[in-house]
Amino acid sequence: MAVALILLLVAIAxxxxxxxxxxxWTPIASNWRYIDDTINLTFWITGAVFCAVIAFMAYxxxxxxxxxxxxxxxxxxxxxxxxxxxxxxxxxVVAMLAPGLVVWHQFVTVPADATDVEVVGQQWMWSYRxxxxxxxxxxxxxxxxxxxxPLGLNPNDPNGQDDVVVQNDDLHLPVGKPVKVLLRSIDxxxxxxxxxxxxxxxxxxxxxxxxxxxxxxxxxxxxxxAELCGAAHxxxxxxxxxxxEKEYHAWLEKQRTFAELSGQRDVAKAAYKTGSE
Amino acid sequence: xxxxxxxxVAGIPPAExxxxxxxxxxxxxxxxxxxxxxxxIAVQYSITAMSIGMVALVLSWMMRLQLGFPGTFSFIxxxxxxxxxxxxxxxxxxxxxxALFLGGFGNYLIPLMVGARDMVFxxxxxxxxxxxxxxxxxxxxxxxxxxxxTGAGWTLYPPQAILSGTPGQDWGIVFMLASLIxxxxxxxxxxxxxxxxxxxxxxxxxxxxxxxxxxxxIFTATVMALLAFPALFVASVMLLLDRLLGTxxxxxxxxxxxxxxxxxxxxxxxxxxxxxxxxxxxxYIVALPAFGIISDLISTHARKNIFGYRMxxxxxxxxxxxSFVVWAHHMYVSGxxxxxxxxxxxxxxxxxIPTAIKVYNWVLTLWRGDIHLTVPMLFALGxxxxxxxxxxxxxxxxxxxxxxxxxxxxFVVAHFHMVMGIAPIMAVFGGIYHWYPKVTGRMLNDVxxxxxxxVTFIGAYAVFFPMHYLGLLGMPRRYHDIGETSFVPASAxxxxxxxxxAALIVGFAQLVFLFNLVWSLFKGKEAGGNPWGATSLEWQxxxxxxxHGNWGKExxxxxxxxxxxxxxxxxxxxxxxxxxxxxAVAQGAHP
Numbered sequence: 001m002a003v004a005l006i007l008l009l010v011a012i013a014x015x016x017x018x019x020x021x022x023x024x025w026t027p028i029a030s031n032w033r034y035i036d037d038t039i040n041l042t043f044w045i046t047g048a049v050f051c052a053v054i055a056f057m058a059y060x061x062x063x064x065x066x067x068x069x070x071x072x073x074x075x076x077x078x079x080x081x082x083x084x085x086x087x088x089x090x091x092x093v094v095a096m097l098a099p100g101l102v103v104w105h106q107f108v109t110v111p112a113d114a115t116d117v118e119v120v121g122q123q124w125m126w127s128y129r130x131x132x133x134x135x136x137x138x139x140x141x142x143x144x145x146x147x148x149x150p151l152g153l154n155p156n157d158p159n160g161q162d163d164v165v166v167q168n169d170d171l172h173l174p175v176g177k178p179v180k181v182l183l184r185s186i187d188x189x190x191x192x193x194x195x196x197x198x199x200x201x202x203x204x205x206x207x208x209x210x211x212x213x214x215x216x217x218x219x220x221x222x223x224x225x226a227e228l229c230g231a232a233h234x235x236x237x238x239x240x241x242x243x244x245e246k247e248y249h250a251w252l253e254k255q256r257t258f259a260e261l262s263g264q265r266d267v268a269k270a271a272y273k274t275g276s277e
Numbered sequence: 278x279x280x281x282x283x284x285x286v287a288g289i290p291p292a293e294x295x296x297x298x299x300x301x302x303x304x305x306x307x308x309x310x311x312x313x314x315x316x317x318i319a320v321q322y323s324i325t326a327m328s329i330g331m332v333a334l335v336l337s338w339m340m341r342l343q344l345g346f347p348g349t350f351s352f353i354x355x356x357x358x359x360x361x362x363x364x365x366x367x368x369x370x371x372x373x374x375x376a377l378f379l380g381g382f383g384n385y386l387i388p389l390m391v392g393a394r395d396m397v398f399x400x401x402x403x404x405x406x407x408x409x410x411x412x413x414x415x416x417x418x419x420x421x422x423x424x425x426x427t428g429a430g431w432t433l434y435p436p437q438a439i440l441s442g443t444p445g446q447d448w449g450i451v452f453m454l455a456s457l458i459x460x461x462x463x464x465x466x467x468x469x470x471x472x473x474x475x476x477x478x479x480x481x482x483x484x485x486x487x488x489x490x491x492x493x494x495i496f497t498a499t500v501m502a503l504l505a506f507p508a509l510f511v512a513s514v515m516l517l518l519d520r521l522l523g524t525x526x527x528x529x530x531x532x533x534x535x536x537x538x539x540x541x542x543x544x545x546x547x548x549x550x551x552x553x554x555x556x557x558x559x560x561y562i563v564a565l566p567a568f569g570i571i572s573d574l575i576s577t578h579a580r581k582n583i584f585g586y587r588m589x590x591x592x593x594x595x596x597x598x599x600s601f602v603v604w605a606h607h608m609y610v611s612g613x614x615x616x617x618x619x620x621x622x623x624x625x626x627x628x629x630i631p632t633a634i635k636v637y638n639w640v641l642t643l644w645r646g647d648i649h650l651t652v653p654m655l656f657a658l659g660x661x662x663x664x665x666x667x668x669x670x671x672x673x674x675x676x677x678x679x680x681x682x683x684x685x686x687x688f689v690v691a692h693f694h695m696v697m698g699i700a701p702i703m704a705v706f707g708g709i710y711h712w713y714p715k716v717t718g719r720m721l722n723d724v725x726x727x728x729x730x731x732v733t734f735i736g737a738y739a740v741f742f743p744m745h746y747l748g749l750l751g752m753p754r755r756y757h758d759i760g761e762t763s764f765v766p767a768s769a770x771x772x773x774x775x776x777x778x779a780a781l782i783v784g785f786a787q788l789v790f791l792f793n794l795v796w797s798l799f800k801g802k803e804a805g806g807n808p809w810g811a812t813s814l815e816w817q818x819x820x821x822x823x824x825h826g827n828w829g830k831e832x833x834x835x836x837x838x839x840x841x842x843x844x845x846x847x848x849x850x851x852x853x854x855x856x857x858x859x860x861a862v863a864q865g866a867h868p
Contacts, residue, residue, distance in 0.1 A: 003650055003658070006735075010662060014742060023746035023772065025682070026764040032682075039679050046669035053640060053665050057658065060643035064579075065650060071850060072581035072843035073645035081641075082585050082634065089633040093672075097626045100676035101619055107678055108615035122532065123442045142530040145537060183612070186532045188437035189545060191610065191685060195751030195764050198682040202612045204545050205436060206529025209612035222762050226685040226753045228430045230442030231356050234756040 004062035011054040015047065029196035029221060029242065031178075031214040034103045036198070042096050049092070107199070110212040114178040117171070120151050121183070121190030121203045123230055126223060126238035127151055128171045132162025132257055142186055142205065152186060153258050161259040164252060170239040171223070174248040178214045191227035194240055202227050215242040289482045289834055299826055300399055311407075313399035314825055315384045318406045320716065322380030325406075326373050327791075329413050333368035336361045338784055345777025347758040347770075356444040358757035359428030363445075364419075366431030367453070370559065371460060372413055374701055378566040379464070379502065380409060382708060383471050383495045385716065389815035390492045392480025392833045392855075394826045396470045405470070408463030415456040422448035430755060432556070435527040435548050439520040441534055454517045461506045461513075471499045480814075482835035486590065487854070489813045489839040490583060493590055494569020497597040498562045504601070505558035512551035519543070549611055553604040560697050561600040565593055567664075567704035568635055571657050573839070574707050575639055577811045578654035579646030580850050582840035585638045592631035599628045609680045618677035625675035629668070636665055647843065647850070651809075652726035656707030659734040660700050666738075667696025670745060685755075688748025691741045699737045706733070706790070713794075714808050718821050719801030725793040729786055736783035740776045747772065810851045813839045817853050 028036060064070070116137050118129040129151065131137050138153055138160015145152035150167065153160050173179060183192055185203035193200040196219075201211045223238035243251070302308035312318060339361050343353045353361075384402070388395050396402045419426035427445035429438035437443045438450055445453075475488070475496045488496075515526040519540070527548040528540035576583040583589060605613060605621045639661055648654065670692040674680045683689065706729070713721050748754075751764055759765055807816040819829040833855040841852040 003655070007658065007662065010735075010738060014666075017743065017746075021743070021746060022766065022768055023743075023750050025749045026751055035678055035682055038676070039673065039682075042673050042676065042679060046672055050665055050669055053636060054662060057640050057643060057661060060640065060646070061648055061650070061658070064643065064646050065648045066580075070647045072579060072647040074582060074843055074845055075584070075645075076582050076840070077585045077587065082588050082637075085637045086630060086634055089630050093626045093629050096672060096676055097622060100622060100678050104615075104618050104622070104678040107681065108618070123534075142532065143537065145532050147535075188440060188442065188531070189434055193685070193753065195682075200681060200684070201610050204529075204612045205531040206543075206545070207612065220763070222764060224753055224762075228359070228434070228437065228755045230437050230440070231359070231428070231444060232442075233359075234355065234758055234760065237760075 001062065001065075003065075004058040007054055007058040007061065011051050011058075015051065018043070018047070026195050028198060029194075029215060029217050029219060030198060031216055032107075032198040034106065038096075038099050038103055041099060045092050045096055107211070110180050110210070111178045114180040114212050116182055117173070117179050118182045118184060119171070119192045119203070121185045121192065121225065121229070121236075122150075122187050124225070124232040124236040125168045126171075126192075126236070127168060128166040129153075129258075130164040130166070130252065130255075132164060134159060134162060137182070138163055138258070140184070145186060148262065155262065161257065163258045164255040165258050165261055166255060168238075170220075170241050172241045172243060172248050172251045173215050174245045175215050175218050175242050177245070178212060180210055180212045183209045183211075188229050189227045190225050190229050190236070193224045193226035194221050195224070196221045197240075200226055218242050218244065289836070292481055292832075296394070296832075299394055301825065311403060313395070313403045315388050315396045315399070315402060316716075316823065316827075318402055319381050319384035321406050322376055322384060322409065325410055325413055326377040326381060329368055329417065330373035330377075331787075331791075332417070333365045333373060334784055334787060336365040336368075338781060340365065341777040341780040343757055345774040353757070355757045356428055357425075359430070359755070360426045360444055360449070362755060363428050363431050363433075363453075364416075364426050368416070369698065370431065370563070371457070372416060374563045374697075374705075375464070375502070375559070376409060377705060378563060378701070379471065379495060379499055380406065380467055382491070382566060382570065382712075383499065384467070385712065386491055386815060387471055387474050387495060388478070389715075389818065389823065389827055390489050390813055390839075391475060391478060392483050392814050392828070392835060393474055393478035394828060394832070397473045397478050398470050401466045402470045405463050405467035408459055408466065412456045412459035412463055415452055415459060419445070419449045419452040419456075422452060424448055427453045432549075432552060433516065434552075435516055435519065435545050436529075436531055436540070439516065439528075440538075450520060451517065454513045454520075457513045458510060458517075461510045464502060464506060468499045468503045471495065472503065480832045480835060483814075483854075486587070487835060487838045489569070490572035490586070490589055490593070491566070491569040491813075493593050494565040494567070494572075497593050498565040501558045501565070501597050501600065502562045505555045505562065507555075508551045509555035512548055512555070516548065546608075546611060546613055549608050549613075550605070553607045554601075556607060557604040558597075558600045560693075561596055563697050563701045565597065567660065567701040568593060570704045570708045570711075571639065571660050572635075572642075573813070574653045574657040574704075574711055575642050576840055576842060577711070577809050578651050578657070579643055579648045580810075580842045581642055581646035582838075582842055583638065584641040584644075585634075586838065586840060588634055589638055592634045595631040596628060599624060599631070603628060603675075606675050606677070606680070609677050610684050622675060622677040626672065629672060629675075632668055636661065636668070651710075652721070652723060652730060653707045653711040653809075655727065655730045655734075656703045656710065659730065660703035660707065662734075663695050663703060663738065664700035666742070667692055667694075667700055671696060682751075683748055685753055686748035687752045687754055688745050690754045691744035691748060694741045694744075699741060703734070706730070709794075711809065712815075713797070714804030714821075715815055715818075716822055717798055717801070718804055719797050720804050720808060721797045721801060722793050725789055725796075729790045729793065732786035732789075733783055736779050736786065739779040740783065743772055743776060810849070812841055812851050812853050814854055817855050 120127040138157035183203040225236040424447040427449035518524040525543035528543040530541040
């Protein structure tokens with residue numbers, strides 16, 4: 001009696017917690033509402049199964065617990081019942097998997113008009129690179145990394161000269177424009193994670209990974225690292241500021257290009273040399 | 278299912294192979310320390326595993342203290358937190374659960390349940406334990422080496438696992454990898470034993486389809502482990518070479534602390550594939566023995582045959598096979614080719630079907646049973662609740678696109694603790710309460726057992742159920758302190774504190790269990806040979822605890838499956854496997 005009741009209470013408490021607790025995902029700020037929908041669908045299906053199994057178990061414990069003189073039934077198997085249960089389960093699985101795969105297809109199919117934005121992770125800070133007027137990012141190579149060229153950009157690539165480099169500062173994105181986020185790491189694994197965007201992907205030294213999204217509302221969002229990257233993993237933070245296109249362009253105008261940054265460094269170095277002589 | 282005719286049952290052929298003489302201990306040392314008796318080795322495995330498990334339990338208290346009350350405890354900093362989670366995870370998954378299920382339960386139960394005198398290679402079996410002990414000691418030593426244990430996370434992902442930004446980069450990681458290599462060597466020696474014993478040393482009449490599901494679970498898990506651990510073995514050797522000799526199996530051109538490193542040309546993703554090719558089957562290496570044990574506990578304590586035995590066996594085998602083609606569902610956001618997602622999401626969700634069948638058959642076994650709410654039965658019920666909960670959240674994480682927002686968050690931590698932490702440990706506890714009387718001849722204390730169950734079950738559920746919602750909120754895992762964010766409300770910290778308090782209470786309840794284990798050894802009620810009225814062979818030994826060689830003069834002969842409970846017309850509500858058929862009983866005899 002008590003055992004059955006407690007089992008039932010566990011299921012009821014779980015459902016009540018799910019419905020009434022204040023802890024739920026943060027309001028979405030990207031086009032991936034479909035992901036939220038798929039999660040909701042999964043909650044409904046799995047929640048129903050969970051409650052059904054626990055309730056049935058509680059019923060069995062209540063109805064069939066040992067009493068003087070009770071004897072269990074003897075029924076080794078019931079092929080028909082087992083097949084129906086398997087088929088029912090398969091239907092439930094397909095109901096979750098099919099929409100999941102459709103949304104995954106969207107997730108991995110980058111629209112042609114998406115703008116490239118590069119995110120570079122390193123222990124323990126974020127840098128960003130946006131294409132300049134030519135709309136293309138220059139190449140990069142970890143072997144080119146030096147204190148003058150911390151992101152390892154290729155100085156001989158004409159496409160890269162006008163790339164906008166944002167080091168250890170906020171990333172700005174225009175609202176409503178699809179973005180292909182190119183992810184690069186120069187040391188260990190990182191993961192560019194903005195909870196409001198729902199999307200995330202690891203960054204791997206030696207290759208470039210990506211995902212795409214369209215920011216759907218303006219605001220300032222936290223960037224966290226979601227792949228363990230060493231001692232200061234939890235402090236590896238940045239921010240993404242999604243704003244109207246006009247403000248975005250105003251911000252972009254103020255940023256330094258790769259050519260300016262490297263040119264300025266050359267000047268600074270030259271001055272230092274003259275001074276010391 | 279077809280009942281076999283009586284003359285068939287009686288006509289069990291004589292043994293074709295004569296018995297082999299066992300090694301008999303000559304001194305105290307060879308009887309209790311360097312013993313070749315699987316039962317002693319099982320106890321050695323269990324005690325070692327539980328001892329190192331206590332270390333992991335204490336580490337979990339440290340983690341919960343930090344998460345519940347960040348900044349309060351000055352003796353826990355970011356580095357130590359990472360070291361704690363790494364060691365906690367590795368110990369619990371490999372050195373506790375794997376060793377306890379296969380080395381502990383496997384060694385004790387396989388020979389007894391299949392009607393053998395011992396494992397087929399007793400000497401190798403003994404070596405297996407001593408190499409395992411060495412692995413545990415090397416692992417424990419990492420707490421004392423300069424720099425402390427590795428803080429790379431239990432997944433040990435390179436490049437960070439062997440670079441200087443990670444705690445324990447000097448010695449911790451080297452000892453960890455060495456310990457894993459030793460563990461796998463030790464396990465392989467034991468594992469071969471379990472497999473060959475099940476295949477070759479079954480007594481007369483014990484067909485494969487009459488084996489108790491516990492044996493099926495342990496057997497399948499062992500076969501899987503023998504196929505999966507080599508992947509971890511090579512990954513560990515290669516990572517060790519990368520760390521010590523400067524090879525670059527997993528290391529691309531990269532920068533270490535601002536300097537271009539000497540590495541180049543390797544693939545970090547390759548390590549992840551190798552790790553998870555082991556790591557996913559590992560989940561089922563822990564789960565399948567639990568499935569088997571739970572099946573037998575439910576059947577015995579509900580006095581009812583397991584429902585759908587053949588389906589249960591095939592489900593175990595199917596899960597074992599499928600678990601080798603789902604590994605990359607741990608890597609949906611690793612940066613592997615995105616099209617892998619379609620394949621691995623499909624295979625992963627297909628596994629849900631045989632797994633669900635097992636759950637249905639457990640609850641259908643309860644239906645119209647005669648349910649004795651003994652402590653093992655309570656743990657079995659607790660197992661079903663936590664396993665169903667954790668299994669269902671697996672459908673979130675297995676469905677590739679749903680995994681994207683949830684991966685690397687506390688949702689994942691909650692999921693795998695529920696499904697491969699709490700659920701298997703429920704099976705371990707249930708199994709210990711169930712078989713302790715056979716091992717020691719005495720019952721564990723019932724009142725303490727019930728206290729232990731309720732606190733553990735309710736407490737662990739209170740820790741891990743709400744944890745999913747922190748993950749939904751977006752809280753990443755492996756953070757010692759979430760710090761300032763715009764999306765985590767203050768109330769989430771209160772929830773964290775609540776979970777920590779619950780975790781500490783659950784932890785202390787385990788001390789009650791340990792006390793019960795020791796106290797009952799001396800003061801427990803005398804158990805007799807078969808206190809639960811169970812059918813399987815281990816309860817039919819001439820002595821309790823079983824002597825060396827298990828069966829006295831004559832090996833038992835098996836006439837029926839292990840689930841003849843409440844057979845209509847039989848005098849008692851159970852018919853042991855080795856009871857010859859008589860007219861009345863044979864009616865229910867089952868092939």
